[in-house]
Amino acid sequence: MPDRRALLTGTAGLLAAGLTQARAQTAAQPRLGSLYMFIPAGPGGGWDGLGRAIEQVARQAGLVANFQFENVGGAGGTVGLPRFVSQRRGRPDALMVAGSIMVGATLTNRTPVGIKDVTPIARLTEEAGVVVVPASSDIRDLKGLLDALRANPGAVAVAGGSAGGTDHITLGLILKSLGRSAKEGSYVAFAGGGPAQAAILGAQVKAGISGLSEFAEQIKAGRMRALATTGETRTDPAIPTLKESGVDVVMTNWRGVFAPPGIRPDAREKLVALMIELHALPAWQEMLKTRDWQDAFLTGDAFTAFLAQDQVKTEAVLKEIGLA
């Protein structure tokens, strides 16, 4: 049903569409006539950004002729997820953008519908987290922070995003690797990046954990000191990873696309092939670079296996904190 929001999106996108449509016509027959893109988050966020980036690249290259978007935000995607599962079951032309946040959120919310109820298609991007302290802090490096955490985790208030999210789990994993319990941490959850950053800049808390892109400008301006990133390898050549500093923790915020439950194997193959083709485009590589996204392409069974592993790891930490 065309609602007012879709209508508004349509009009707003008209300018952009005019140009891209013209190019699409010159390309070969599109693989898909139309694709319904479900974003279980509000417009303007990370998942929305990924969904619209896929639209931009896929349409220009003529992979998909037409996109239709729907945003249903809230509660780490767990408000939208049941709607996608029930309304799109078995549909071969629908995709949902989701990621690690949803894995944690379905566990803490104890929602009956989980990420296991959708069909994994591809993981596209990931973002490493970063551990920071305020510029005025007397903690100079990761060792200083780890010592303080080892001595008395309760005294080191750490700010980050919502409870049970990637940032919270990272702190839990760090504490576990230090031989402390994840439950002992003093984690201060903030709604949204702004208030959390403000608490760190104002030295209201001892440290902070969040996605690198959120803090990058503050680090560059010297208002926060970056101690470590949480990826497998260095994202920023100047900041060491937790792993190379002797803390065996790797935690990234990944994002990918999922199909509805109950689709036929050939329909799944078709969507996987579409993503492989999209990923191979120079325009996609260009997009990753301008948006500063880490490429984390993984499809099919490998993605399914990763997902299962991620789920187990997340659940173990959340259980220990007492949130799942």
Add this chain to the structure above:
Amino acid sequence: MDPIAGLQLGFSHALTATNLGWALLGCFLGTAVGVLPGIGPALTIALLLPVTFQVEATGAFILFCGIFYGAMYGGSTTSILLNTPGESGSIITALEGAKMARSGRAGPALATAAIGSFIAGTIGTLGISFLGPIVVELALKLGPAEYFSLMLLCFVTVSAVLGGSALRGLTSLFLGLLLGLIGIDLQTGQPRMTLGVPELLDGVNVVLVAVALFAVGETLFLAWRHVEGSRQVRAVGRIMMSRADWRRSLGPWFRGSLLGFPFGVMPAGGTEMPTMLSYYTERKLAPPEAQQEFGTTGAIEGVAGPEAANNAAAAGVLVPMLTLGLPTSATAAIMLSAFQSYGINPGPLLFEQQGALVWTLIASLYVANVMLVVLNLPLVGLWARILKIPQPQLYAGILVFATIGTYGISNSVTDLVLLYGIGVIGMFMRRFDFPTAPVVIGMILGPMAEQAMRQALTISQGDWTTFVTRPVSLAILLLAVAALAVPRIYGAWMRRPVPGPG
């Protein structure tokens, strides 16, 4: 670049024909979305993000800022005319504004809101230009403990809207606190009172509750009491403000602006708290004859003050965004993502690296403000004429409007069930004389205060003295005690038995 040179540069860019066009378009769109409940500036700008692929950065941001300021102007219109606030910052405006409209003073109410918005917007923009970096550094010194104390102060001042019976008022307030608990708890991620309904995980939208109680409840009440038989038409009254209206609005405009701006700058401040504090201040400062109008026929001070506070706070929200790259409201977050799609990373270095863009943006805020007041003042007469619609049709229209607007918030049928469910509660509250405003205020303040308190206690490792050992927090608490005690002591002093002569 010093502010004067910056503004000179900014105005030289902002006053080109193209950029003036973008500003005008933004102001139009903003006023329109402000009038519609459900569609706010954040959603509108998000939907317009694709223009960033085609339009150069300066034009796009001038458009976005026009929408942002315009929505603040438009938000008061439906609050006053239809008792249907479009966003949470204009809920307080509805208290006196709707009463003024009902007693035939819709014109002056709309006019004082528009002019107050202009004055507050200008003061706020001056604040952005000259005080921004200083105020934001001060605001960073406030932590969760201070925010909790501020919210306590707001709770205390809420007594001003509790109505005649303290018991009824407190019952309403607690209903609001209860509604505010619904959803996922931020500090633990656990769902509370969601009854297994996924739509409730994100909590109940406060604008929905305000519309349900103020507009739907009122309409159902009137339908129930069979007043439709009399096809009466409300008096529209005179459109322009009288000399007395001007005199009474002037103080509230400036006090509201000065109150609103710092709250906007605070990373966890928002537009709601200053409107409440302004309402309380104006109610206490009003002369005795105006006091009579509060809560009865509608006092113009109660519209002028909160509306100015709302707009100044909205301007203040841009300060942490421009000076530090901190998105402290939904609209600011979306504007930041627009910066990113131009490859500009907003942060503490934005003023240095993108000086021309930022100053053009600030200059366009002055321009937008002037455009908006020119655009909105003539509309006052047009808007006020809506009240000429006979009551049955008018109220039916309000229901349709509220329903569409609520569906627009999240395209969810659950929200419509909530709208009418809470509307029925509102109808009974109206019937049995329970005030509805405290419900909405409890819903806004409750969750904010709870989170701030728990954040503060996590940081202090459970030490409650953190609220009195931090000097700013202590000062705010003392102010709250004073707000609670001084009027009563003063009242008792005035009523003290005076020994008669002889």
